Amino acid sequence: MELRGRIVIVTGASSGLGRAIALRLVHEGADVILAARRRERLEATAEEVRRGGGRAWVCEVDLGSPDGPAFLIEAAKEIAAGVGESHRRRLGLVNCAGITYYGPVTDMTGEELRAVIDLNVSATIDLTRRFVSWLGTGAAAPGTDGAVLTITSVASYLPVPYQAVYAASKHALRAFNASLAAELRAAKLVLTTFAPGGIATELVETSGLDRKFSGSAFLANPEWVARRAIRAWKSERRECVGGLANRVTTFAGRHLPWGIVGRLAERLYRP
């Protein structure tokens, strides 16, 4: 899959893995639409891209709100309409925005539960289907080819005690993408899910996971993870787990009884 000359929407581009993916895409010759809530962060990254000779646009959007995905896709259509014909023919979407909740599931408020599901599941699925119908309805230039990269997690293969809702959200995304790939098998569309393990980002700090894992070998560098995610996408992999240790973990999750895996994970994640 060719990234050069592709306009790619990147959600969660204001920090962590999303920002690293956006910069990596620019390095590969793509143009990026940076989406998240914190405009100043997005503007700073866009400025960095432009200084390096790349093209970047900013879209401030709350994807946790019901209208967020539609707003972002409409903004992307306007941007694509304003650039050259060849660019409009190659479009991409990176679903990276995501949050977690770390702690006993019984301690979660209804609002905290909905925040995880609204962003991780509803917004990601809504964005993906809107992106796919943009490609298919003629709103994009004829011959447009599209590619979607969705960041899931090792948690999409395992039971994850104390992050139960997060794990459920990532399992849902894996199921959605596998189903969509089968539904659209005749279309010229690349659909990749990439599952990283722990990454040293704000998500780990804001959720309190850093109390458990800070400074440990569990946390990879976002740039390292971004390189692997883009490599999997370019190779048109349907599903990829990043890193050998994470592949071993997900292999265990697939082949050992979940009772055993859950007990081991409970010990690892116990707050």
Ligand SMILES: NC(=O)c1ccc[n+]([C@@H]2O[C@H](COP(=O)([O-])OP(=O)(O)OC[C@H]3O[C@@H](n4cnc5c(N)ncnc54)[C@H](OP(=O)(O)O)[C@@H]3O)[C@@H](O)[C@H]2O)c1
């Ligand atoms: N860190 C890990 O250990 C780890 C492991 C496996 C998978 N992942 C996955 O990697 C992805 C990126 O996470 P990260 O680790 O890079 O965390 P991060 O640094 O906290 O980044 C999360 C991004 O999501 C955006 N976001 C949050 N709420 C939003 C909302 N309502 N609307 C729009 N954007 C929103 C944030 O931007 P604003 O706050 O500016 O809106 C930010 O750019 C997530 O899908 C996560 O599940 C992370």
